Amino acid sequence: xxxxxxxxxxxxxxxxxxxxxxxxxxxxxxxxxxxxxxxxxxxxxxxxxxxxxxxxxxxxxxxxxxxxxxxxxxxxxxxxxxxxxxxxxxxxxxxxxxxxxxxxxxxxxxxxxxxxxxxxxxxxxxxxxxxxxxxxxxxxxxxxxxxxxxxxxxxxxxxxxxxxxxxxxxxxxxxxxxxxxxxxxxxxxxxxxxxxxxxxxxxxxxxxxxxxxxxxxxxxxxxxxxxxxxxxxxxxxxxxxxxxxxxxxxxxxxxxxxxxxxxxxxxxxxxxxxxxxxxxxxxxxxxxxxxxxxxxxxxxxxxxxxxxxxxxxxxxxxxxxxxxxxxxxxxxxxxxxxxxxxxxxxxxxxxxxxxxxxxxxxxxxxxxx
Amino acid sequence: xxxxxxxxxxxxxxxxxxxxxxxxxxxxxxxxxxxxxxxxxxxxxxxxxxxxxxxxxxxxxxxxxxxxxxxxxxxxxxxxxxxxxxxxxxxxxxxxxxxxxxxxxxxxxxxxxxxxxxxxxxxxxxxxxxxxxxxxxxxxxxxxxxxxxxxxxxxxxxxxxxxxxxxxxxxxxxxxxxxxxxxxxxxxxxxxxxxxxxxxxxxxxxxxxxxxxxxxxxxxxxxxxxxxxxxxxxxxxxxxxxxxxxxxxxxxxxxxxxxxxxxxxxxxxxxxxxxxxxxxxxxxxxxxxxxxxxxxxxxxxxxxxxxxxxxxxxxxxxxxxxxxxxxxxxxxxxxxxxxxxxxxxxxxxxxxxxxxxxxxxxxxxxxxxxxxxxxxxxxxxxxxxxxxxxxxxxxxxxxxxxxxxxxxxxxxxxxxxxxxxxxxxxxxxxxxxxxxxxxxxxxxxxxxxxxxxxxxxxxxxxxxxxxxxxxxxxxxxxxxxx
Numbered sequence: 001x002x003x004x005x006x007x008x009x010x011x012x013x014x015x016x017x018x019x020x021x022x023x024x025x026x027x028x029x030x031x032x033x034x035x036x037x038x039x040x041x042x043x044x045x046x047x048x049x050x051x052x053x054x055x056x057x058x059x060x061x062x063x064x065x066x067x068x069x070x071x072x073x074x075x076x077x078x079x080x081x082x083x084x085x086x087x088x089x090x091x092x093x094x095x096x097x098x099x100x101x102x103x104x105x106x107x108x109x110x111x112x113x114x115x116x117x118x119x120x121x122x123x124x125x126x127x128x129x130x131x132x133x134x135x136x137x138x139x140x141x142x143x144x145x146x147x148x149x150x151x152x153x154x155x156x157x158x159x160x161x162x163x164x165x166x167x168x169x170x171x172x173x174x175x176x177x178x179x180x181x182x183x184x185x186x187x188x189x190x191x192x193x194x195x196x197x198x199x200x201x202x203x204x205x206x207x208x209x210x211x212x213x214x215x216x217x218x219x220x221x222x223x224x225x226x227x228x229x230x231x232x233x234x235x236x237x238x239x240x241x242x243x244x245x246x247x248x249x250x251x252x253x254x255x256x257x258x259x260x261x262x263x264x265x266x267x268x269x270x271x272x273x274x275x276x277x278x279x280x281x282x283x284x285x286x287x288x289x290x291x292x293x294x295x296x297x298x299x300x301x302x303x304x305x306x307x308x309x310x311x312x313x314x315x316x317x318x319x320x321x322x323x324x325x326x327x328x329x330x331x332x333x334x335x336x337x338x339x340x341x342x343x344x345x346x347x348x349x350x351x352x353x354x355x356x357x358x359x360x361x362x363x364x365x366x367x368x369x
Numbered sequence: 370x371x372x373x374x375x376x377x378x379x380x381x382x383x384x385x386x387x388x389x390x391x392x393x394x395x396x397x398x399x400x401x402x403x404x405x406x407x408x409x410x411x412x413x414x415x416x417x418x419x420x421x422x423x424x425x426x427x428x429x430x431x432x433x434x435x436x437x438x439x440x441x442x443x444x445x446x447x448x449x450x451x452x453x454x455x456x457x458x459x460x461x462x463x464x465x466x467x468x469x470x471x472x473x474x475x476x477x478x479x480x481x482x483x484x485x486x487x488x489x490x491x492x493x494x495x496x497x498x499x500x501x502x503x504x505x506x507x508x509x510x511x512x513x514x515x516x517x518x519x520x521x522x523x524x525x526x527x528x529x530x531x532x533x534x535x536x537x538x539x540x541x542x543x544x545x546x547x548x549x550x551x552x553x554x555x556x557x558x559x560x561x562x563x564x565x566x567x568x569x570x571x572x573x574x575x576x577x578x579x580x581x582x583x584x585x586x587x588x589x590x591x592x593x594x595x596x597x598x599x600x601x602x603x604x605x606x607x608x609x610x611x612x613x614x615x616x617x618x619x620x621x622x623x624x625x626x627x628x629x630x631x632x633x634x635x636x637x638x639x640x641x642x643x644x645x646x647x648x649x650x651x652x653x654x655x656x657x658x659x660x661x662x663x664x665x666x667x668x669x670x671x672x673x674x675x676x677x678x679x680x681x682x683x684x685x686x687x688x689x690x691x692x693x694x695x696x697x698x699x700x701x702x703x704x705x706x707x708x709x710x711x712x713x714x715x716x717x718x719x720x721x722x723x724x725x726x727x728x729x730x731x732x733x734x735x736x737x738x739x740x741x742x743x744x745x746x747x748x749x750x751x752x753x754x755x756x757x758x759x760x761x762x763x764x765x766x767x768x769x770x771x772x773x774x775x776x777x778x779x780x781x782x783x784x785x786x787x788x789x790x791x792x793x794x795x796x797x798x799x800x801x802x803x804x805x806x807x808x809x810x811x812x813x814x815x816x817x818x819x820x821x822x823x824x825x826x827x828x829x830x831x832x833x834x835x836x837x838x839x840x841x842x843x844x845x846x847x848x849x850x851x
Contacts, residue, residue, distance in 0.1 A: 052617030053723040053753070075623055110564065117570060118542045133815045134808070139720040140752035141539060141792035143528045143577045144800070144807055145834060146816040150541065150573020159569075171623035194483040200506075200597045225665045277562040279484050300564045322567030340567050345557045350569045352822035357815070368568060 001037040007124065007132060007163040010043065014161065015130030020365045023157030025061060025099030028092070029085045030327070031156055031338065033364030040098050043163055046070055048138070054169050055121065055138050060098025060162040067097055071169055079170040080116045081107030081255075087265045089327055098162045104154030107259040108205035108218070111197065111297040117153035119168045125152060125160035128358025138166040151353070157364045159357040173220035176204075177230045178251040181215045181241035184208070186282040189215045190299040192240040194278060197298050199236055201229040207258045208295040210285070215240075218255060258296060261303050264327075267292070271327035272312045274302040277320060288315040311336055339368050370417050370458070370798050373832050373844065375465035379445050383422055386443055386467070390425055393435035398473070400424040409450065409468045413515070414458040414799060416769060421448065421462035428473045430548055430556060430586040437584065438554030440467055446828050447552070449580035451523030452494065454515040456716060457797025459527060459579055463832060469584060471522045477501045478587060486545060486562045488589045491522035495529075498590060507592045510537035513793070514705065525585050528577030530793035535751035536627040536660075537593070539793065541576040546589035549575065549582075552824040562589055574819065579795055580830040582823040596660035599627060602670050603697045604677045605651035605684030609633060610727035612653035615680045616750045617723055619657065624672050629751035630656040630701050633730070636708070636745040636758070637700070643707030646700035649684035655750065656701055704747045705758070712760040714745075715772050719783030720754045720792035729786050733757055733779055740775040742768075754792035755783070781806050796834045804836055813839055 002021070004010035014021070020035025027039070044061040051074040058067055064082065071077050082105040084095060099105075101123075106115035122136030135148035152162060181192050189208035192215040196203045205218040217237075219229045234243035246254060257263070264271055269291055276284055278299030285293055290304035290312075306312050309332050313323050322340035325333060342350065350369060354361070383401070390399045400406055401423050411418040422445075427433045440447050450460040450470045462468050474490035475497075481487070482505055489498055495516040498509040512531035513519055519529070525547065530539040537543070546560030559575065560566030575582055606612040616629055632640070632654045641648040648654060655677075659669040670687050677685060688694040700707075708714050721729050730746060737744045745758040757779055761772035780790045780800065784807050790800045804813060817835060820827065820843075827843045837844075 050722065050724050052621045054620060055722065074621070104565070104570070106565075114538060114542050115565060117573060118538060127815065131811050131815075133812055135812065135815070137787070137789045137807075139722055139754075139788045139792070141530050141534065141720050141749075141754045142789045143539075143793055143795050144789045144791050145796060145804060145813070146819055147528065147541065147573055147577045148815060148819070150570045150576075151819075153573070154565075154570050171620075171625060174623070191483075194485075197485060198482060198507075198594050200594050202596075222665075222668065224668060225661065228662060228664065275563045275565050275567070277484050277486075279481075297564055320561045321563040342568050343558070345551070345555050346559065346568065346571065349557075349571060349822060353569060353819065356818040356822060 001039050003039050003042045005042045007043065007126065010040070010161060010163060011126045011130045011132055013038065014126055014128065017362055020362050023161050023364050025096030025102065026093040028095045029099055029103050030089045030091060031103060031367065033157070033367040035362070035365065038161065040161060040163070041094065041096060047164070051076060054140070055166060056169050057138055057164065057166045058097050059164050060096060062097050064095040064097055064100060072172070075172050076169045077172040078119070078167070079109060079113045080119055081109045081259055082116060083107050083259045088261050088271065097165055101153050101165050102155065102157050102162060108207060108255055108296055111206060111300065112202070112204045117150050120149050120153050120165060121168055122166035123149050123152045123162055124164040125162045127160040128360055128363050133160065136166065140168055156367055158354055158368050159363070161363065175223045175226050176218055176220040176251050177226050177245055177247040178254055179217045179219065179230055179233050179243050180246055181237060181243055182213055183241060184213050184215055186210055186285055188240065189213070189295065190278055190281055192237060193217065193298040195237060195240060196233060199233060201233045203233070205255060206298040208299065210293050211263070216254060218251065258294065261294060263294060264292065264303065264305050267305060269308055270306045270310065270325060270332060272304045272306060272323050273326045274304060274323040275321045276300060276302060280319065284316060284319060287317065288312050308332065313340065342369065371837060372419065372463055373837065375463060379465040380422065382443055382445070386423065386445060389439050390436060393439065394425060394427060394432055398426045398428070409462060409470070412453040412455040412458060412460040414456055414461065414797065417458055417461055417798065419462050419464055421466050421468040422464060424468040424470060426470045426473050430550065433469065433550045433584055433586050434554045434556050436469060437550050437552055441553045441826070441828060444826065444828070446831055448830050449522070449526065449584045451492065451520030451526065452518050454519040455523060455527065455795065455797055457791070457795045457799040459795050459797040459833060461798055471520060471586065474586060481562065482507065484562055485592050486589050487592050488587060489521060491525065491585045491588055492520050495519050495521060495524055502592050506595050508595050509590055509592055510543050511540050521588050522585055525576055525588060526578065526580045527795035530754065532628045532630060532749060535629060535749070536625060541573060543591045544572060544576055544588060545591055547572065547575060547585045548587035550584045550586060552583070552826070552829050560589065579797065579834050581820055581834060582829065597662045598666060599658055599660040600666050600670065600688045600694050601656050601658040601697045602673055602688065603684065603686040604655045604657065604682050605649040606653040606680065607651060607683055609653045609730045611680050612655055613726035615655065615677055616726070618676050619673055620723070620751065622672060622676055624659070624669050626657045626751065627660050628656070628658045629749070631746070631748050631750035632701065632704065633746040635743060636704050636747045639711060639745065640700040640704045640707040643710055644699045644703040646696055648700050651683045656697055701747070708745055708758050708760070713763040714758045714760050715776055717755065717757045717759070717776050717779055718791045718794040719780045719788055720752070721783050721786045721788035723750070723753045725786040725788070726750065726753065729755070729782060732782055736775065736778055740771060742772060742775055753788065777803060798833055801834060802836045817843060
C-alpha cells in the first residue's frame, strides 16, 4: 500500500500514478474505491489546538481517537458526533479524521448543530494532478472565495486527497438526559419527535426505534438546566405519551448505540442509510418494508436493513431525498451502486467537477458516479 | 477600482436584446431607459458606480430561465442582484451588463413547522422570513445587520452571517435546498427539506459563490423555535487585550453565548453620544448575550460575570429586564449609523483567530497613526470577525485612496495572523485584488475551475471575486454572438 508520510510525498505519488488509486484513511467505512491502495494514515498529528478559540487543526491521517482525547482533556468535543462504522461493517482498523470528513460522517447531534461539513473550517488537499491546494482557513467565519471546504467534505476522496483539516469544536455538555416515550407507531413516533424539536428546550438528538416503539429525546447542558428542560419537555409531550427519564451512563450508552446503529451489528442483509424529510419517514418505511429500521435526526435519517440484493430505491419509488448502500456485498454494490443516482443536470455538474479536480480520473474512480 | 472595458459588440446588441427580453417578460420588467437604469448603478459600496446596459425584474423561476438563456445566447454578462445591500460591490454593474434583480420574487411558498423548514422565493428579505413564522414562535437564524432590507438571494450569494452565528451558524449552515437557474437557462434543484443533499455538496459550493455559479430563485431554509428568552451582560474594560482574554476565558469555560460583541473607545463614545445608551467611560466594551429560561439565563450570566470579575472590569451590568437588554444593545445596533453621522467610513470585515485579537488590535492602532486616519473597532468577538471602521473624508482629494490602502494593510494583517480577508461580507470587487494575499495561484485556479464547470463562458458576475488579471484569459475571448 502507498503510505506517504507527508504532503509532498503524497503529491509526488499522485503525480507518478499511472492507474486508479484507492484512497482511504483507516478504511473502516468500507467506501474506498478500486485501484492501488493509497492510505493517508501516516500523515498524522494535531498541528494546532486552541481551546479558547474553539479550533483544532490536524493532519488527515490523525486517528479520530487521538483528536477526541485531546479535546476531552479540555472538556471539548466534536459537536457532530461521528459514528464508528466498525461494528456495523465488521471492519478493523483505525478511523481517521480525514475519513470522517471525506465521508461527512455525522451522528445524532446533527439534527441540532449540523453535520461534519458544518464544522469544517479549512482543508489542504492534493488534487488528481498532484497539485497541493488549500481552501478556507482556521477561523469560524470565512467567505473569502468559493467554499471548496464544503465540497471536499463528503467527496469520498474523489476530488482530491485531504492532508489537513481545520475544525470548529465546542464545549462538551456537563450532563445529558434522555426523555423516552414508549408505545408509539412510526407515525406517532415522528410526530412526537417533531413536537419535541419544535419546543424551545434545545433537544440535541431525536431518534425512534420501531422495534421498541420508543421515541428518544436527548437534552444536554448544565445539570440544573437539563433537569428543568427535561421536565418541561415531558409536560409538553404529555399528549404523545407518558415520558420516562434515562440519565447518566444509561443515556450515554443509548446514544452511542443509535450513533453506531448497534442493533444491526452481526445481522445478515444489506444496510441502507436514507435521508428524507422527517415527515416522509413513516410512508417511506411502509413502501420499502425493511427487515429492521432505526430512525434518527427526528425521522430525517432512516437506517434500513434489507434482504441481500434487494433494490431499496426501486421499492421506494420516486422520493425527495437519497439512499446510500452502506453495507452490501460487492455484487450488490456493483448492481445498485453505493450512491443514489442524481438527476442529469446535477450529475453533469458533478462529472464536470471531477474532471477538473482529477483530470485523469484516478482518485476512487466510479465511487460516486 | 478597475472594471473591465465594456464590450462594444455587446453594447451594439442592446436593442435586439431588449426586443428579445420583452417577448419573455412583462413590459414593466425590462428597464432600458438610462434615467431608470441609474437606480441600479451601485450597491451599498457607494464609492463605485456604473449604470448597467439593462435591468430585468423577473417574477418567476421560468422568467429567470428565459432571461439567462437569451443572455447566454447573446453572450451578454449578467449581474444578479438581491436588494443591493452588498458592502463589497457584489452587485456593481458594468456598462455592458444586464442586472437581473430578484426583488419581485418575494413570496413565501411553504411553511412547514413539523419539519422546521420554510421555502421562499429568493427576493424575500431576511427579516420577513422570520416575520412569516414568528407567530408560531419560530425564526430564521442568520441575522446580518442589513436584515430589514437584504434579500435571501444575496444572503446565499455572500453566505451572510450576523451577530448570532456563534451559536446558530451562518447562511450555509441554515440552507437546506435551492432552485437555481444556470447561465444557459437550465433549472436545477439542489437539496430540499431533507438534511444532507446527496452526492457532492453542491449546495455548500453554491452558498457564498457571489452569484457567479447560478441564480438562486427559491430556497428551503431551516427555521428554529425561538428560545424562551435572552438577556445580555455588558462588561467594560480599561484595556483591549484584557477584553480579548476575557472572551477566550468565557469560551473555554464551556458557556456558549449566542453573541459576544466588542466595541472600542471610539465606537463607545460615538454611539453613546448618538444613541444615549449610557455606556461606561472605558476603552473596551463587551456585550455577551445568553439564551434560555429565566433561571438558565441567570445561571449563565452569573458564570460569565464571575469570569469577567477576574479580569478587573470597570463596569459590569447584567440585564434584568427587556428594557435593560434593549438599552445595552441600543448603542451596538446603532454603531454604524452613529459613526456615519460624524464621518465617512469604510467598513472592513477581516476575520482572525480569537487568540490574535490583542495583537491585531494593537497593530491596527499603530497603523492608524502611520496612515493618519482614525479607526473604530466594533465586531463579533466570539468568532473573531472584526469590523474595523476607517474614518475618512470623501470630499478630501486622495483620502478615499489612502483609506483603501490602509484597509488593504489591515486585511493583510488579518491573513498574516492566521485569518482571512472577509468573514461575512464577501469579496466582490472590494477585496478582489487581495485574493492573492490569501491564496496561491493554484488555490485560485481550483476555484476558477469550479466556475468553468457552472458557467463556461464566464458570463455570470464575471468581474468579481478573482483579480482581473487572474481571470482575464477566461473572461476575455469575447463570446460569439448568436
